[in-house]
Amino acid sequence: MGAYEQIRRASIEDPESFWLDAAASIDWTAAPTRALDAGAAPLFRWFPDGELNVCANALDRHVAAGRGEQAALIHDSPVTGTVETYSYRRLRDEVARFAGVLADLGVGVGDRVVIYLPMIPQAAIAMLACARLGAVHSVVFGGFAPRELAARIDDATPPVIVSASCGIEVQRVIEYKPLLDQAIELAAHRPERCVILQRPQAVAAMGPRDVDWDAAMAAAVPVDPVPVRSTDPLYILYTSGTTGKPKGVVRDGGGYAVALAWSMRGLYDIGPGEVMFTASDVGWVVGHSYIVYGPLLVGATTVLYEGKPVGTPDAGQFWRVVADHRVKSLFTAPTAFRAIRKADPDGTLLQGYDVSSLRYLFLAGERLDPETYRWAGELLGIPVIDHWWQTETGWAIVGDPAGIELLPIKPGSPTRPMPGWDVRILDPAGQEMPVGEDGAIAIRLPLPPGSLPTLWNDDQRYVRSYLSTYPGFYLTGDGGHLDADGYLFVMGRTDDVINVAGHRLSTGGMEEVLAGHPDVAECAVIGVADVLKGQVPRGFVVLKAGVDRDPDDVEAELVQRVRDQIGAVAALREVSVVPALPKTRSGKILRRTMRQIADGQDAPVPSTIDDASVLDTLRPVLRKAGG
Template sequence: MARYHEVYRRSLDDPGAFWREAAAGIDWHTPFTEVFAGERWFPGGELNTCYNALDRHLADRGGQAALIYDSPVTGTRRSYTYAELHDEVARTAGLLKSLGVRRGDTVVIYLPMVPEAVVAMLACARLGAVHSVVFGGFAAPELAARIEHARPKVVLSASCGLEPGRIVEYKPLLDAALAASAHRPEHCVILQRPQCEAAMGEGDLDWATAVAGAEPAGCEWVAATDPLYILYTSGTTGMPKGIVRDNGGHAVALHWSMAAVYDTGPGEVFWAASDVGWVVGHSYIVYAPLLAGCTTVLYEGKPVGTPDAGAFWRVAGEYGVKTLFTAPTAIRAIKKEDPNGDLVKDHGLRYLFLAGERLDPDTYHWASDLLGVPVIDHWWQTETGWPVAANCMGLEPLPPKPGSPTVPVPGYDVRVLDENGAECPPGVEGAIVVRLPLPPGTLPTLYRDHDRFESAYLARYPGYYLTGDGGHLDADGYLFVMGRTDDVINVAGHRLSTGAMEEVVATHPDVAECAVIGVADELKGQVPAGFVVLKSGTARPAAEIEAELVALVRERIGPVAAFRRVSVVARLPKTRSGKILRGTMRAIADGRTYRPPSTIEDPGVLAEIERALRSG
């Protein structure tokens, strides 16, 4: 670990020199006067993120593929060179400029996974406008709340989005959101898709016609501390919580991460199998690969599950993907449909990175054995924008420890604190925090709500950023993230991690997916309840498997876990991005009034969970 330790210590002992060196990978219009001052990175510097993602590559790699679009739901495959993507972005920026969008204005983007979504984000960055991408699965009330809070001058949307077997009409959702919002944008530009063309209203503009008549726009130089985008956290209730990302720190950190964490450089192909509406899509579909001169893949559809559990491997092999980044849920879904890996062909991958939720050791071993390449768990958040803990393959590959995202990434001074703010010894669980200042690229504030930023993230442990996750560091400095701190349950005075129980349950050979939540118990305060989805083809009685799981947890964790309730279910409630809705499950268990998130994949599954809970 000598190389890693050297870089990590330098990032903490002399962050000014460390990030000054990293900033040399970005083209600056005006050099920054200081690396860090007044809680902000690179003050005094001016740059343009779109210029760094596109324009500066034109001389050396204008003919190289910048974006590959693969859409099995429409039967479309298309590649854009850096020159072609630059031209599309410049014309779209020209359209926005003609509609009055200027530096500092906000633009809401409500689009499916189509090239225009990438173009729209980069076009905003080109003008110095602040984009706010709203995930295409959000319903009208959530979209309305974000429009009202962001106050966009323009909304960019589409007639529809496509999912396997169904069409989602976006325009009626947008119209309903605008009717419910107190803010009215000056213009809505609609991308008409042939699968379902939308009726246009007064003031609506057709995307293709409007862009065709626009003059290309150049780059506007902005301050490094100016915002690039606002991203509202998924599952927001009440007032939306808008994560702000600045231009300078974001560009520096993401460019550095591509080489140091992902070991992926100019000309190589990177695929983040996510959605542009989430932080992974912002960081690692759009910005980071293009800042690094890579080719990025944009996939429209669900690359897992029936009918095509082999889509990951098909896309990877067809386009020469070096690095694939997805969620553990996706790999577990593939494992459920294709447990023996019969669909795995010549994938050509060099790395598989996983993040978004805990990677259970069983899934880690299955993927490692099947693919024969490094499977790297890593951990980060919407708030951080790039990895907090990882096995940094571009610095020094470290021995993996299943269940751990490995070690803190340079720039992040990660600690584990107890309730009194004292550091926990190795192996003892507590709150995972990051000692201030946070590195570049992380959130400097919440949009129009700095007081909330301080109360939510900084007040609990002064001098530290509170991640909201619990876990521990081991004697070797490896971080183990056991889940949100509200996933820690108190069983008869014993604090227990439901994540640790999930880890045990997932090792059962018949289990494809699982979730464990805390439910109220008259005697013990809380007890854990488990829900499992079995692998395809499992014919054994559910009661038999449930009994084995209870015995397994008792064996691995002990009777103190009080793990006696487990139910086999057909599926778990998830968002369309694949995250299990544990919070909603806890609300059902507690008998609280809840509203299913608009991003839920299948609302009907909640009734099955409720029946299982009521049955005991």
């Protein structure tokens, strides 16, 4: 057996020993004597008798170890034209002082603090300050609509909200304070105080509950880390696109710290002093895990980037960041690379930068189509590593462990399960599917450390939503199959499997075929209602920059391509060339909203959307596609 296989088997066969050993990488004020508490199964807890402070692990211990002057966080902001570096000492001192601000406002252990900030250092400072106090932070993506923010305020009931006067989206300034004020008016819960960071791009009018960030920091007394139980919540993160009562994913401190520390070394191959650039947002789980907590827990340097992959000012910004900061691992979503490829298909802009420090490109958040994988790999000449996980899981379920051994890559697969993740493919009756056959992707309980132990104030909803379909298993909501080598192929959400005249077909498989066309930059396939066949697929593609062809010719080629590679059973007879696809701010295509519009449903503009005008432009095409 290889090193990976030995580690994976040990984690499944003896999780108690495996995770207790892994816990040694974390500093504990009271070291755990056991790993797993199964007393309330299927609600499991990790390191139940352990005590720690996650902020102290992320900052103080590195200063104490003599690395206080090492760069901890680099804020790179092409939208403001600034770059600022925080050493571990400086970051610790600012976090300790902002923890003093929160303490002066009455925040203590277990209190919730909603953070509504753009991609600026103060977002990480506020998160870590909450962790320092033993408070529970809930980051809401900056610029979220007031009604969505209000729902999260009501669910978390924070005494304090931390926000800023504005955020910047490329060249557009978005004023946050009016959105926050509207959200508070809509909410039933009223926070006692709002700490507001004034940015020069738009200065906010302050009200009676508002506290100026800079003034409060000037008067605050630094606070030492407060030890809390391993099982105490570190944060609440609400899943995007929810309706009704938000679904608040809870993350505990001890299990999360242990899992992230393992993943930084084992999966991403990042250790002390090395630089990781995670091009995401702190409002998403990727930002929590691999902009803020993961890199800092292992003493690495993290890049916090305020901007887009293209347009600020060009599609070479990622290459500039890698070159300027000597990045070793870059982690982003496939959509970002599809955007770069669309704007610069020949990779011309890369030639202007020295990216020799870059060892790995990690992609996650949606299916990585083989063409994007091929293009990125050939352009960079380094391993392009797909991996798959969810907001709920906190870190990778399946990946390629670069820090242990690189496994052979199979395009279309995020590779094999990480330690503790016992992945199975089940049929509707709960029986395991044969090798190579699609089914529901489920994970045998208990889930490993770092995954959600429950939903905020709603154990019953957690069990009902994730654990009841297949007793003893966590239901991921994704479908796919395992091959003979144990590689997982994720074909998309189970609601992206359509039934065409009795044939169950994956829209993800059709997307792979469309994405392989040399003129296609990105694509989406959705199932729409059909009187005769129940459902039929409809394709939508965006062409690469510089492609000057008759759209009718491209559409005909794509229909034939699917017929040739999947067969007539796919029934994909209509593909439309469109200028853009509607996406969330994290880059995920809004397929569900597209389906709703095509089926004639009343589909409001999602609060997570990046550019509502794209959806408005696409509505007539979708209506026509749905008949």
